[in-house]
Amino acid sequence: MRKRRPNHRLVKIHRSYTVEEAARRLGTHKNTVRAWLRDGLPSCDTRRPTLILGCDLAAYLKARRIKNKRPCQPGEIYCVCCRAPKRPAGNMAEYQPNSASLGNLVGICPDCEGMIYRRASKAKLIEIRGNLDITFAEAERRVK
Amino acid sequence: MTKHNPENVRIKRRYFGWLQEAKQCSEATVDATAKALSRFEEWNPAQELSGFPP
Numbered sequence: 001m002r003k004r005r006p007n008h009r010l011v012k013i014h015r016s017y018t019v020e021e022a023a024r025r026l027g028t029h030k031n032t033v034r035a036w037l038r039d040g041l042p043s044c045d046t047r048r049p050t051l052i053l054g055c056d057l058a059a060y061l062k063a064r065r066i067k068n069k070r071p072c073q074p075g076e077i078y079c080v081c082c083r084a085p086k087r088p089a090g091n092m093a094e095y096q097p098n099s100a101s102l103g104n105l106v107g108i109c110p111d112c113e114g115m116i117y118r119r120a121s122k123a124k125l126i127e128i129r130g131n132l133d134i135t136f137a138e139a140e141r142r143v144k
Numbered sequence: 145m146t147k148h149n150p151e152n153v154r155i156k157r158r159y160f161g162w163l164q165e166a167k168q169c170s171e172a173t174v175d176a177t178a179k180a181l182s183r184f185e186e187w188n189p190a191q192e193l194s195g196f197p198p
Contacts (some may be wrong), residue, residue: 014178015160016153045150051157053148 008061013054016044022052026061036060075130077118079109086110088132095120096137105134147189155193156181 006026011017019037023030037043037050041060044051072078076085077093088107097103105118105128120128156178163169163177185191 012175012178014175014182016157044148044153047150047154051150051153053153 005065006061008058008065011054011058011061013058015054016051017054017057018049018051022057072118073130074128075132077105077107077116079112079114079116081112081114082109086116088116089113090133091131092133092135093129094135094137095125097122105129105132107132149185149189149192152185152193 006028010025011022017025019030019033022033026033033041033052037052041052042056044053070078070083070085072085075087075091077088078084079086086109089110090108093105093107095103095105101122103120103122105120107116108114109116118128125134160174160178163174164171169177181193
């Protein structure tokens with residue numbers, strides 16, 4: 001099966017590749033590489049065979065890979081429904097511990113009003129919280 | 145945008161092919177040569193490799 005996200009670490013940055021070589025190296029189709037060239041991947045010059053510099057190819061694939069990432073800032077929780085990091089409604093979130101050191105921040109999405117969750121370790125809670133008001137849920141006592 | 149000399153890129157490519165096929169150098173040797181050449185080009189960007197014997 002072809003990979004949707006080719007591994008940019010397979011490309012050697014000091015070498016140059018033809019379209020076919022790049023496709024073989026990354027396990028994609030050569031038309032995919034030609035599509036990248038149309039999309040903005042720089043080629044070495046206008047002569048044939050088209051040569052792609054390894055450093056350019058690696059940088060292009062790396063940039064594509066991080067383009068769709070939406071890292072949450074402090075005080076934000078990713079809403080799966082809206083596909084974006086959101087500040088929970090009323091700036092309020094609840095910390096539900098799973099263990100002594102790890103738990104979930106639970107809030108309500110201001111737009112779709114669904115529940116939003118963010119994994120949070122207790123040690124990093126100060127960095128993650130931003131200016132959220134966090135309430136701590138008491139862990140249920142276990143019957144021994 | 146990387147600065148490069150297109151003519152040098154093609155010459156280097158031919159040279160790596162020669163190392164691999166005629167001299168039967170291993171992939172690692174060719175990689176090391178490629179790295180050394182790109183360091184040289186970084187140090188002396190104006191140098192054209194066409195004058196060098198392969």
